[in-house]
């Protein structure tokens with residue numbers, strides 16, 4: 352896992368070295384051995400228990416025949432050929448940490464570089480293990496978890512710097528991104544996403560108070576990286592508290608993407624998806640980098656499906672919007688004005704800001720939550736699991752921020768589902784036009800799984816009810832389905848070993864779906880945890 356290995360992820364099919372299957376996070380593999388006609392003979396070749404009951408969200412990494420997976424309890428190395436565990440290093444944390452976690456005890460994966468495995472922990476540590484042995488090499492505490500700061504994010508390595516994010520925007524914290532020396536664990540820089548007094552963007556926060564210290568904007572999904580521009584694109588979470596009446600203004604840089612220099616964390620540009628966020632529209636969803644042709648011109652684009660319901664294409668050199676179309680039902684904004692770059696709020700949103708209790712789409716979980724979509728550069732389409740789920744909010748001003756305590760300033764109501772109304776959709780969308788090529792409704796539970804696209808026109812994704820499936824990219828038809836026995840949230844990967852293509856996904860119901868899941872999911876789908884690896888059975 353040299354710098355070259357990370358830069359070339361996707362080119363060498365034996366390896367998966369980065370989160371997103373490439374720094375661009377397209378989650379597309381050129382591999383085409385598994386195709387429409389043989390996918391029905393896809394069978395499990397091994398499965399390994401993860402000894403965990405609180406959910407699996409990690410994207411596996413594969414290097415030199417070794418797979419690295421994480422969850423909240425362990426970092427595990429697996430021999431890809433046999434499915435045997437090579438080593439497993441436990442992560443120790445005080446069970447009381449669960450109190451400062453909004454949405455489950457989760458971990459989304461590791462980074463690998465120069466013989467080391469890097470990960471964050473739920474109690475706000477970042478650490479390095481020896482890739483060969485699992486032995487801990489260094490371990491740094493980056494925050495005091497009792498203050499409400501935790502971590503679920505997979506780190507990344509960009510330009511030789513280890514970069515980590517954090518969680519806690521529901522607990523009155525101020526978001527940041529850290530840079531570390533991967534060799535030693537030395538802290539190199541910290542970039543707060545919420546500006547301090549006098550910094551650019553500070554004018555969007557109340558001047559009289561120290562509200563910026565509680566402004567949210569956490570950084571709980573991994574940024575993508577453009578090595579040529581040398582910029583890392585990192586999304587930021589909801590503004591805090593959700594109640595906007597105590598923080599009039601845009602609340603920058605919450606619910607935004609910031610483009611940062613990996614060596615210093617300096618912000619090159621920022622773009623705010625949801626100014627003055629009052630819906631918990633965390634802007635952390637993946638930022639897919641792609642080179643698109645727009646009106647005959649090649650453009651360096653960034654594609655992002657936000658929780659706020661809009662699918663954006665930005666110019667990633669400067670953060671200017673090129674396109675923005677709703678990909679789910681949106682009632683808080685009429686459109687995004689491409690000239691000003693700002694959403695045009697509906698009357699409904701304006702009445703909400705004044706304190707009326709009204710139903711809004713998308714609801715707090717967003718038109719899409721964290722499970723990453725995929726982009727196929729050949730067809731130019733994105734493939735995404737959406738959430739079709741409104742909420743109503745009643746703001747109240749009583750709450751004050753207290754370290755490590757929830758700080759939301761509102762109560763939430765879930766309107767009853769209309770009979771026959773889907774919980775979400777799986778959609779193929781052209782990000783430049785917003786045109787939906789096909790969509791499939793989810794009628795029992797929302798699909799809450801990451802997406803993988805392959806060169807043979809297949810899509811792999813999981814369902815909350817346990818099925819891991821292959822869909823046809825042309826029409827969404829399910830070509831293959833395997834029941835893993837527990838919900839699938841994690842993003843799948845594909846790679847080649849000894850000339851044979853494999854697909855791997857972690858199964859393990861967890862995260863927000865079990866806490867606030869669509870009807871009684873805990874009674875109908877068991878928890879549990881395993882890595883599943885599939886290949887086409889020989890004739």
Ligand SMILES: O=C(O)c1cc(C(=O)O)c2c(n1)C(=O)C(=O)c1cc(C(=O)O)[nH]c1-2
Nearest residue numbers: 454457503518519520521569571588862863
């Ligand atoms: O604001 C935050 O810091 C934060 C962190 C996390 C997280 O780290 O998992 C989630 C959210 N917010 C959130 O709003 C959310 O809907 C969510 C879902 C999940 C999940 O794991 O399923 N995590 C989170």
Ligand SMILES: [Ca+2]
Nearest residue numbers: 520588589633
């Ligand atoms: Ca949040």
